[in-house]
Amino acid sequence: DLYIDNLVDKDTDGGFATMVHVSPDGSIWMSEQVLLTVKTGMNFGRLPFDRHVGKIVVASYGQDISEMRIVARGGVVGVAESGVGLQAPGITSVVWRFPSDETEDPDDGFETMGSVKTRDGWDYVTLSFPYERKERYFIMNVMIPSIMFLFVSYIAFFVDPAAAPARAALAVIPVLIMRTMSNSVYASFPQGSQRMWLDDFLYTSMILCVGAACQFAVVMWYMQKQKARAVNHKSLVAAKKVVQDMWQQAKTDDISLWEVLQRYRCVEVTAEEIRQLQEEDKAEAMGSGRSRAMPKGAWGSMSKKSKILADHADLNKRLLKASEHAVRNDVQETELTVLRYAHAIFSRFDNDGSGTLGPDEVRRAFTFFDIYKSTEQMATIMCMFLRDQGMWSPANEIEVRMKFSQFTFLLISIDSFELASDFTGNFTHRCISWFQSLSPSAMIDTLSRIFFPILMTLQVLIFYAILPLYPS
Numbered sequence: 017d018l019y020i021d022n023l024v025d026k027d028t029d030g031g032f033a034t035m036v037h038v039s040p041d042g043s044i045w046m047s048e049q050v051l052l053t054v055k056t057g058m059n060f061g062r063l064p065f066d067r068h069v070g071k072i073v074v075a076s077y078g079q080d081i082s083e084m085r086i087v088a089r090g091g092v093v094g095v096a097e098s099g100v101g102l103q104a105p106g107i108t109s110v111v112w113r114f115p116s117d118e119t120e121d122p123d124d125g126f127e128t129m130g131s132v133k134t135r136d137g138w139d140y141v142t143l144s145f146p147y148e149r150k151e152r153y154f155i156m157n158v159m160i161p162s163i164m165f166l167f168v169s170y171i172a173f174f175v176d177p178a179a180a181p182a183r184a185a186l187a188v189i190p191v192l193i194m195r196t197m198s199n200s201v202y203a204s205f206p207q208g209s210q211r212m213w214l215d216d217f218l219y220t221s222m223i224l225c226v227g228a229a230c231q232f233a234v235v236m237w238y239m240q241k242q243k244a245r246a247v248n249h250k251s252l253v254a255a256k257k258v259v260q261d262m263w264q265q266a267k268t269d270d271i272s273l274w275e276v277l278q279r280y281r282c283v284e285v286t287a288e289e290i291r292q293l294q295e296e297d298k299a300e301a302m303g304s305g306r307s308r309a310m311p312k313g314a315w316g317s318m319s320k321k322s323k324i325l326a327d328h329a330d331l332n333k334r335l336l337k338a339s340e341h342a343v344r345n346d347v348q349e350t351e352l353t354v355l356r357y358a359h360a361i362f363s364r365f366d367n368d369g370s371g372t373l374g375p376d377e378v379r380r381a382f383t384f385f386d387i388y389k390s391t392e393q394m395a396t397i398m399c400m401f402l403r404d405q406g407m408w409s410p411a412n413e414i415e416v417r418m419k420f421s422q423f424t425f426l427l428i429s430i431d432s433f434e435l436a437s438d439f440t441g442n443f444t445h446r447c448i449s450w451f452q453s454l455s456p457s458a459m460i461d462t463l464s465r466i467f468f469p470i471l472m473t474l475q476v477l478i479f480y481a482i483l484p485l486y487p488s
Contacts, residue, residue: 023055064151088141258351399416
């Protein structure tokens with residue numbers, strides 16, 4: 017009355033043979049050739065390195081251990097692993113690796129032990145055989161391609177961010193491919209919530225690809241910011257003649273450039289000036305016979321004084337006008353604005369209120385004009401500039417200081433002081449100097465070129481290290 021506990025289907029109609037042998041001691045040995053379909057568990061947690069065990073569980077239907085004990089052929093009675101569980105000829109498969117593959121001659125087949133467990137007074141004999149997946153397919157068609165597309169994301173860090181379409185394509189395409197590869201894995205396996213090593217590996221790869229795409233977004237944001245700062249520098253260079261004239265006035269009057277700049281601030285229109293303007297406009301109107309109520313479209317025939325009065329009909333408001341110095345020297349507000357911005361940046365880094373900046377302070381101030389130098393480079397440039405202006409510079413260049421007027425003129429002529437990136441000192445000092453001379457966008461790209469391969473390597477090493485933690 018033996019039965020298969022995990023049986024799904026049994027086929028005995030195919031001309032299979034049966035043999036029963038009764039020994040003098042009362043033991044019975046039965047051999048029956050059948051085709052069984054059994055239910056056995058499979059866990060894909062370590063895919064593609066997953067291992068499984070095929071099982072056939074045999075038990076008695078009507079006799080417990082007090083009446084009959086069941087053992088594997090040649091095994092011992094009781095709970096133990098003994099005897100011959102399964103004997104099978106050589107089995108070959110392109111997907112699975114069976115025990116016969118590990119023998120010297122796969123055609124010899126394999127043999128496994130039986131295992132007996134007792135539950136509720138009944139013997140259950142488990143006849144099992146192990147098998148594992150041949151991982152080459154998933155390594156060659158999933159894992160290695162995912163690593164290759166990570167390298168595609170890595171290549172993007174070497175593409176000029178100004179070539180936005182090419183950079184964007186290299187950033188986005190690997191993300192889509194990783195998503196497609198992950199979907200293809202689940203197309204062949206149950207779409208449940210189980211954790212799978214290969215799926216987690218692809219998911220981590222996709223995170224790295226998304227990180228590369230986000231890196232491009234950050235780089236573009238910094239480039240827009242740098243572009244705006246470069247405009248400030250161009251505007252200051254365009255106002256070079258105005259700065260030179262102001263500096264000459266500062267030397268003549270023995271005052272600072274900022275004090276000269278204050279002279280060019282717009283001033284408030286006085287009540288006397290408004291009254292005088294009204295009287296002059298009234299006299300001009302009477303002399304020309306011009307009506308005070310101008311017809312629509314006659315703006316071009318109005319006098320300058322009439323236009324001013326028309327623009328500011330409510331003369332009770334405070335009004336401002338260009339200073340006499342600005343009018344006399346034909347200095348535009350746009351030129352004054354960029355000079356005031358330069359002074360605001362200068363004051364921002366003048367923490368001690370001395371009115372001078374050192375090399376590191378000047379270096380940081382120049383970044384607001386999209387100019388990037390190391391502290392040592394800036395110290396050398398500052399000393400060169402001072403000597404070119406007929407002034408002395410300290411022998412220890414790092415001790416050099418600059419006033420606002422010198423800071424402004426150096427900012428205008430900085431393109432004439434390009435230095436080779438020959439950094440000195442120990443490795444750490446050279447690295448700091450190198451990064452100081454990079455723009456934020458270039459620094460992010462440089463760091464990405466260094467750390468992205470490290471992350472890729474760590475991903476592979478860590479996943480192989482935690483493989484035993486996945487369910488088997």
